[in-house]
Amino acid sequence: MPELPEVEVVRRGLAEHVTGRRVRGVEVSHPRSVRRQPGGAAELVERLDGQLLRAVRRRGKYLWLELGDDAPEAALLAHLGMSGQLLVQPAERPDEKHLRIRLRFDDDGPELRFVDQRTFGGLTVTDVTGPDALPVPVAHIGRDPMDPAFDAEAAVGGLRRRRTGLKRALLDQTLVSGIGNIYADESLWRARLHYERPTATLTRPEGRRLLTAAREVMDEALAAGGTSFDALYVDVHGDSGYFDRALAVYGQQDRPCPRCGTPVRRAPFMNRSSYWCPTCQPRPRRRHP
DNA sequence: CGAGTATCCTGTCCGC
DNA sequence: TGCGGACAGGATACTC
Secondary structure (H helix, E strand, O other): OOOHHHHHHHHHHHHHHOOOOEEEEEEEOOHHHHOOOOOHHHHHHHHHOOOEEEEEEEEOOEEEEEEOOOOOOEEEEEEOOOOEEEEEEOOOOOOOOOEEEEEEEOOOOOEEEEEEOOOOOEEEEEOEEOOOOEEHHHOOOOOOOOOOOOOHHHHHHHHHHOOOEHHHHHHOOOOOOOOOHHHHHHHHHHOOOOOOOEHHHOOHHHHHHHHHHHHHHHHHHHHOOOOOOOOOOEOOOOOEOOHHHHOOOOOOOOOEOOOOOOEOEEEEEOOEEEEEOOOOOOOOOOOOO
């Protein structure tokens, strides 16, 4: 559930506090947090210990540290899942209850801790591929709306070629990445589009409107330090952002739509919830063949 | 192959 | 006070 703005908050914190430092000492205390590493904890430690962290990068909700002295030779790839946190902590700070992985450095400065209550997230050391040196598991992920090379026209075309509902397409990270349940609902509200609108009926202007809305809402969330309503989404110091106070519909069932005052509705969707304003975002009429 | 769904996990909250 | 169930939900393995 940390989505693009929350992950970017973490990326910036890591860039400030761990770039240019060399790993010396890695401890894995929960196997599930390294389940994507083919050789498990032993392989992660073997590939990570002694490496220089040369840069911190992000695409969508994926975050990675480039490993290598002169060129990116591999990457420490992180996904926060629903409850993952990357914390920069003084070594003497007591371990968090859900501490899963600890990285120490050769400068004896603060350590990097991966803390994850629900263990949907994890760390992996992976090879990098292509001219952009992307970690292999990230190669299939689409660019996100904050990427300078994001091609909105191509993304609109991609949306229109899908045969599904709009929100389902937004949550699919291959077309546009970085959008999860919160920002999907907020973006659809801003663009005045219903979450079950068939992608095939989307006009180009509507598609542009939606992607612009997504970009705007995530920009604003980032400026507020990210969204947090249950203290799980925090920066590298464990502090929360403030964007939850600005949410228009997400989690706002029965509260008035900020635009028209109609009570916000909630409905089950894909094992989670969708929130929308029934006036601003009317359900699409069923097409009759 | 595209679309849709089951599944993983732990903590909190609510009703009874 | 305890207990069962709903809910939070990203990514992937899986089926059709």
